[in-house]
Amino acid sequence: MARRLRIITGIAAVVLIAGAAAGLALAWRPSIAAIAPPRPDAFDPDIIKRGRDLAAIGSCNTCHTVPGGGNYAGGLPVPTPFGTVFSSNITPDAATGIGSWPEAAFVRAMRSGVSRDGRHLYPTFPYDHFTNVSDADDRALYAFLMTRQPVSATPPANQLTFPLNHRPLIAGWKLLYFHGGDVPSDAAKGAQWNRGAYLVEGLAHCGACHTPRNALGAERVNAQFAGGEVDNWHAYALNDTSHAPVRWTADALYAYLRHGWQADHGTARGPMAEVVDNLSSVPDSDVRAIALYMADISGTSPSNGKSPADAVAQSSTAQTDPAGAAIYAAACASCHESNRPLPYGGVNLALSTAVTSPDPRNLVNIVLAGVGGVAGERSPIMPGFAASIDDAQMVALLKYLRARFGKRPAWNDLDRTVRDARAAQAVSLAARDAPGESSQRGKP
Ligand code: HEC
Ligand code: HEC
Ligand code: HEC
Known part of the structure; x- marks a missing residue:
């Protein structure tokens, strides 16, 4: 399930800097000699299996596979504010993939963002996180890919x-921005916490989406996990500026990351649904470790210290927008306030970060598109309203939800947000229906 990632990977004014400071010496890295592709039976099956889990934690497939294309064959367009970067073919094809790469070249790419031939790679490839991955894990990833x-x-x-x-x-x-070595470690917090730190700051690159970026596309050092952008979605703040109405505990995070849904918070949608999807094959102990570390990051936000019952009881009854109230009562309340069980019972919206977030886009995306069921699972299902609610009705509904359940100042510029979300959705639906969009020449 590949998609267009909009991780902003600016390198704009690099121009200025490169000219002045970097100089040719830094800009040049040696090529590492090609090898004949290693035979698959040269790798230990246990290490390959480990590499499979690691690749899932790193979401390699999400960026390196296009719909209808070969697994890991690359070609996914990754839009940036400066143009489009296409992901590489990382299958072991000798001519077009990484088949002729010795392990050392792969480790260097992960560690420092340099291709086998010595070219620098764009940081769209999140090597600012992958640089923290251990040699042993890089070797397992290499064995898996090869x-x-x-x-x-x-x-x-x-x-x-x-x-x-x-x-x-x-x-x-x-x-300027690529330093590495930023995995916190603290023996006093125990092995699980440290494992979580290693995964979150490294392979799982949670900050690539959840940390805001500066004008040059680098993650802002002083705003780690303060909320970022990806693919027309807002990746909510996960630090102590979180807007979650109820605090994220380690158990709640574990359930959300393991099952994509948690009773006091709701469901993972958009790009986060793909993260959860990838994590589904990962050992429980690693998901627990990630949850434990993230619970510590989320700290004790003053805004989200409520119990679920209080959050629901405190929803405002002020009738700010009668038109929105009528739409909510007719179209939403039966599923969101009736304690219906899954798959049709949605959380009380007073529990949802979608209505408390400073950015309304996720709420708009979900009301337009709904929540698709997952085949073979008792997963949440919500119909999309793109065809049945027009823009003016949508704006009225958003104003009502924000006032009643979000209890925050009104969102600005809702007309434009709704128009943009509809347009982006049309584009992404068209892309999904057109598997020939990249010049894949993949063998079946
Ligand atoms: C957010 C999207 C994204 C994710 C996630 C991602 N990659 Fe990539 N990767 C890219 C892009 C885009 C490029 C091409 C960069 C360029 O051309 O400068 C790339 C390039 C590479 C290259 C260099 C290939 C070459 O020919 O130079 C390797 C190796 C690689 N990725 C491996 C991985 C592995 C292993 C994972 C998972 C652990 C992974 N990538 C996850 C986007 C991603
Ligand atoms: C590809 C981008 C991306 C990556 C990588 C990513 N997230 Fe997310 N995350 C999102 C988006 C977008 C949302 C909002 C989803 C929604 O509206 O349901 C989100 C939502 C969340 C939420 C819900 C927050 C709330 O208040 O409701 C949690 C918790 C979370 N992510 C944790 C993580 C963790 C932990 C990782 C790393 C293992 C991670 N995310 C990696 C994009 C990402
Ligand atoms: C058929 C039942 C159904 C209807 C009708 C419905 N929803 Fe949902 N909704 C769900 C389910 C199921 C989920 C996913 C589970 C969850 O989030 O608790 C969901 C999720 C959501 C979420 C995400 C909550 C979160 O943070 O996880 C929002 C926001 C939402 N719905 C808003 C609406 C609005 C607004 C309407 C009316 C226009 C509506 N829903 C109508 C069932 C429904």
Whole structure:
């Protein structure tokens, strides 16, 4: 289930810096000699299995597989404010993938964002996190990837504006923003917490979506987990600025990450649904570790110290928008306030970060598209309202939900948000229906 990621990976003014500071020496990295592709039976099956779990934690498939294309064959367009970067083919095909890469070249790519031939890679590939991955884990990832089906597929050329299409400039960006070594460790917190820190700050790259970025596309150091942007969704704040009406505990985080749903918070949608989907094959102990560490990050936000019952009881009864109230009563309340069981029972909206968040886009996305059921599971289902609610009705509904359940100041510019969300949804539906959008030449 690949998609267009909009992780902002700016490198704009790198131009200036690269010219002035970086210089040619830094901009140049040696090539590592090609090898004949190793035979799949050269790898230990246990290490391959470990690599599979690690690849799931790193969501490699989400960015490296296009709908209808070969697994890991690349070609997914990743939009940035400066143009589009296409993901690489990381299957063991010798000519178009990484089949001729020795392990050392793979480790260098993960560690420092450099391709086998010495070219700098765009930080759209989240090596600012992957740099924290251990050698042993990189080796397992390598073993996993080198034993996949080779696919012959060359991704389309990047569409970046001049001079950002010049890779040596990335050296300047790295000089400024690429440091690595930022996994906190604290023996007093125990092995599980430290395991969680290693995964969250490294392979799982949670901050790539949840941390806001600066004008040059680097994660803001002083705003870790303060909320970020991806693919027309807001990745909610997870630190002590979280707007979750009820505090995220380690148990709640575990349930949300394991099952994609938690009774006091609701469901994971959009790009987060894909993260949860990937995590579904990952050992329980690792999901617990991630939850434990994130619970510590989320700290004790003053705004979310309520119990679920209090959060629901305190929803405002002020009738701010009668038109919105009527739509809610007719179209939403029967599922969201009736304690219906899953799959049709949605959380009381007073528990949902979608209505308390400073950014209304996720709420709009979900009301337009609904929540799709997962085949073979008793997963939540909600119909989409794109066809039955027009823009003016949607705005009235949003105002009502914000006042009644969010109890926060009104959102601005809702007309535009609704228009943009409809347009983005039309684009993403069209992309999903058109598997030929990249120049994949994958063998079946
Ligand atoms: C957020 C999207 C994203 C994720 C997640 C991601 N990648 Fe990538 N990756 C990219 C993009 C985009 C490129 C191409 C960058 C460029 O051309 O400069 C890339 C490039 C690479 C390369 C360099 C290939 C070459 O030919 O130079 C390797 C190796 C790689 N990724 C491995 C991985 C692995 C392993 C994972 C999972 C642990 C992963 N990637 C997860 C987006 C991603
Ligand atoms: C590809 C981008 C992306 C990555 C990577 C990502 N998230 Fe998210 N996350 C999101 C988005 C978008 C949302 C909002 C989803 C929604 O509206 O349901 C979200 C929501 C959440 C929420 C719900 C917050 C709330 O208050 O409702 C939690 C908890 C969370 N993510 C934890 C994590 C953790 C832990 C990781 C790393 C293992 C992670 N996320 C990685 C994009 C991402
Ligand atoms: C057929 C039942 C049904 C109807 C009708 C329905 N929903 Fe839902 N809704 C759900 C289910 C099930 C979920 C996913 C489970 C959850 O979030 O608790 C959900 C999730 C949501 C969420 C995400 C909550 C969160 O943070 O996880 C929002 C927001 C939402 N619905 C708003 C609405 C609005 C607004 C309407 C009316 C226009 C509506 N729903 C109508 C069943 C329904």
